[in-house]
Amino acid sequence: MLDIKLIRENPEVLDNALKARGAEPKAQELLALDEKRRQVMTDLQELQQRRNEISSLVGSLKAKGEDASHLFEEMKTIGPKMKDLQEVERQAQEDFTGLLEGLPNIQDADTPEGQDEENNVVVHTYGEPTSFDFEPKAHYDLGEELNQMSTELGAKIAGSRFTWLQGDIARLERALGQYMLNKQTEQNGYTEVNPPLMCNADSMYAVGQLPKFEEDLFKTAEGYYLLPTAEAPLTNYARNEIFSEKDLPIQLTALTPCFRSEAGSAGRDTRGYLRQHQFMKVEMVWFVKPEDSMEIHEKMRRHAEEILEDLKLPYRTVRLCAGDLSANARRCYDLEVWLPAQNKYREISSCSNFGDFQARRMKARYRDEERNTQFIHTLNGSGLAVGRTLIAVMENYQQADGSIKVPEVLIPYMGKDIIKAS
RNA sequence: GGAGACGUGGCCGAGUGGUUUAAGGCGCACGCCUGGAAAGCGUGUUGAGCGCAAGUUCUCGCAGGUUCGAAUCCUGUCGUCUCCGCCA
Secondary structure, three states, rough: OHHHHHHHHOHHHHHHHHHOOOOOHHHHHHHHHHHHHHHHHHHHHHHHHHOOOOHHHHHHHOOOOOOOOHHHHHHHHHHHOOOOOOOOHHHHHHHHHHHHHHHHOOOOOOOOOOHHHEEEEEEEEEEEOOOOOOOOHHHHOOOOOOOOOOOOHHHHOOOOOOEEEEEEHHHHHHHHHHHHHHHHHHHHOEEEOOOEEOHHHHHHHHHHOOOOOOOHHOOOOOOOOHHHHHHHHHHHHHHHOEEEHHHOOOOEEEEEEEEOHHHHHHOOOOOOOOOOOOEEEEEEEEEEHHHHHHHHHHHHHHHHHHHHOOOOEEEEEOOOHHHHHHOOOEEEEEEEEEEOOEEEEEEEEEEEEOHHHHHHEEEEEEEEOOOOOOEEEEEEEEEEEEEHHHHHHHHOOOOOOOOEOOOHHHHHHOOOOOEEEO
């Protein structure tokens, strides 16, 4: 959620930001609703003030044992007036916050222009696309031939976009998750969290999953939502909190399954393990003081990149252009890993700085040196998507005979250096 | 699942219809005192909205309702705890 005060002062900043994202200007409409809301609030408060005055007068008269009934006359007229005005106020607030909460964040000034991913800017490249002296196979073919990955079984047991892993490939995915989580906790300072895997609606609203993306979420009969990313539970740690300055920064990480209905992705990436209803991911979340968020963002991006470098997987990092930026983000890097079978780079991590946008919506604050409360800045990033990392390892480490070499850093976790057909 | 109890500020805790503008205490901050500290004394201390300001309004888990007036009464809801049952 944006700060209305900033928009009052600089409405053109909002409209320029919306334009860059490919959206219509909204400042004028928003300010009109703001004006109306404030007028109604003032009117209502005058009535409330009068009611409080009379009420306290009644109290003092009664305390002295005197008659106060002559004051009820006016009070009786205030009641209905207040009720009407409260309804007007509620509507005005709803109109105003409805529009304000629907607006995306204002992206950083140096955000690349552009409408879609074509205009993202490559800022960093590691390694070269893996070369083979044979025709590399897709991970799903490798997995089937190893008899350790079955979409058929996934479909039989659950449905499409579910996969059955077994044997060394199942273990490889677990090894990847362990490796990442250990690295983030032992070397990069994150606190390991084992959060609820379902969230209530309040939490989902706080991180912006609701109301916009309801159709992408799995919902239980009891009204819980399966988490689409551990960002949801981890970020909600800060909801309605006021941290002391000395508490910050706070950095959390979790290895969790993520559940997405992929309602809008019918027909995309239908083969293989790339786009599943359920996948494992290590998530990193930071709560920081405003002045630190830019620096932390770069740091967190490195925490993601280093995993790929440890695994010696070729990748590139892109800075998202305005049109490709998610609504909450003011600045975002995507990490894209090389997938030989697709002959292209595919997203494997997204590292975002939300500024105070998310914090304002969920009332996450800290008390600064002058004892004022200020909104914190929130950041999150994947470190990394484990399922997609499994694909990348399988495809980049495949051998001519269909076996898969185990990346060096994972050998201790696997107890072997090569995965062969079982 | 059954029965019951309870939700008040950073924490404890008083408050059962009207100067509650939420007592009192603890903690915390600042000041006085001190060679320094402790103790003691004094002041401050929920959060948010509107306003240039003075100020004003809201906030007693949340949402409704009753009433001239609600922390207080009623209904619903969420949460916590206790006992019983079931259970990994």
